[in-house]
Amino acid sequence: MGWVFPRRIVSLIIGSLPSIYLLAPLPAKSASALAAWALETDGILQLRTSVDTKLKAYFQSPDFDKGLRVWIDFPGELIRPRKIIGNGPVKEIRLGKPSKGFTRLVIEFNQGINFDESKLILVGTSPDRWKLDFVGLSTIGMRRIGEGDLTAYSSRRWINKGNNLSSSVKLHSESLPTIPRGRYRVVIDPGHGGPDPGAVGIGGVRETDVVLDVSLMVARLLESKGVKVNLTRTSEVDLDLPPRVAIANRVGADAFISIHANASRNPRKDVNGIETFYFSGSKGLSLSSNIQRQVLDVSPGSPDRGVRRGRFFVIRRTNMPATLVEIGFLTGRLDAPRLSTYQHRRKIAFAIAKGILKYFQGAR
Numbered sequence: 001m002g003w004v005f006p007r008r009i010v011s012l013i014i015g016s017l018p019s020i021y022l023l024a025p026l027p028a029k030s031a032s033a034l035a036a037w038a039l040e041t042d043g044i045l046q047l048r049t050s051v052d053t054k055l056k057a058y059f060q061s062p063d064f065d066k067g068l069r070v071w072i073d074f075p076g077e078l079i080r081p082r083k084i085i086g087n088g089p090v091k092e093i094r095l096g097k098p099s100k101g102f103t104r105l106v107i108e109f110n111q112g113i114n115f116d117e118s119k120l121i122l123v124g125t126s127p128d129r130w131k132l133d134f135v136g137l138s139t140i141g142m143r144r145i146g147e148g149d150l151t152a153y154s155s156r157r158w159i160n161k162g163n164n165l166s167s168s169v170k171l172h173s174e175s176l177p178t179i180p181r182g183r184y185r186v187v188i189d190p191g192h193g194g195p196d197p198g199a200v201g202i203g204g205v206r207e208t209d210v211v212l213d214v215s216l217m218v219a220r221l222l223e224s225k226g227v228k229v230n231l232t233r234t235s236e237v238d239l240d241l242p243p244r245v246a247i248a249n250r251v252g253a254d255a256f257i258s259i260h261a262n263a264s265r266n267p268r269k270d271v272n273g274i275e276t277f278y279f280s281g282s283k284g285l286s287l288s289s290n291i292q293r294q295v296l297d298v299s300p301g302s303p304d305r306g307v308r309r310g311r312f313f314v315i316r317r318t319n320m321p322a323t324l325v326e327i328g329f330l331t332g333r334l335d336a337p338r339l340s341t342y343q344h345r346r347k348i349a350f351a352i353a354k355g356i357l358k359y360f361q362g363a364r
């Protein structure tokens with residue numbers, strides 16, 4: 001049997017993602033853009049990369065002595081090439097340097113193993129996250145193989161005091177409630193974006209930045225607990241309200257969570273607090289109550305402004321249980337300095353993820 005030429009896997013980027021995808025690869029001397037990866041037991045390869053990464057992925061049909069292979073090339077050079085012995089359908093996973101300045105992740109399947117090659121699509125799910133689903137792969141005997149922390153945070157977007165800039169910060173999701181993996185889909189909607197900063201508070205802290213940061217963490221936490229997540233935006237883009245609703249209705253989400261931060265009129269520094277809105281239905285109320293309780297728990301001293309009915313477009317027009325949470329007042333003496341720190345935003349993200357998971361536990 002002759003040599004079979006590798007074929008390119010289609011890369012698809014979902015949603016309104018920023019132009020950073022279009023940048024050239026990193027300079028040759030940079031460290032590998034591959035930050036973490038895992039081949040999960042459901043036959044999906046998950047990747048976390050640097051934010052400004054352009055990937056190339058290929059597959060090669062089996063030849064006389066090798067099974068099907070899939071590989072992905074990342075800019076930046078790997079320090080230590082290595083081989084990891086596979087299990088189930090996977091023979092071996094290799095991390096190598098195909099050429100100077102690049103990293104290659106190769107998955108070699110056992111001979112006789114097949115899946116639907118036509119459905120191989122490398123999907124960018126956020127500016128630093130990728131997914132490749134091996135549709136039709138028999139996952140019998142398969143255990144998770146991976147390296148690095150997929151839930152860590154690789155943003156370079158957020159610049160403010162008290163933030164840990166280019167480093168990855170670990171999000172420990174083990175303590176969150178457990179629900180059946182793969183059963184639920186959630187849409188997370190970071191409020192505002194792009195030319196619309198939302199509320200601007202003490203010290204110039206902007207709602208759009210705060211809620212995007214929190215939303216990205218909520219998404220990672222939920223994904224690590226087996227929840228399918230769509231974000232209405234993953235960067236500073238202008239996004240009108242109808243498309244946010246359309247995304248949620250189209251993907252058939254089980255819950256829609258819009259994340260906002262408040263501003264008081266005038267503004268008044270003595271106004272602080274947490275409030276959560278739903279439009280109708282006991283499920284919307286339950287989702288809102290669970291989130292409100294958890295966010296209050298991590299916001300000591302911040303008043304409970306309650307779970308209330310609201311007529312906001314995004315919770316009125318979505319056709320699944322929907323909520324809009326206001327995580328504090330950017331104009332408030334108590335809330336604003338806290339929301340300006342990464343540590344507090346991380347706590348808020350945990351609280352929101354916990355509220356959503358508890359809602360699903362109760363809704364079964």
Ligand SMILES: [Zn+2]
Pocket residue numbers: 191192198199207260261
């Ligand atoms: Zn808002």
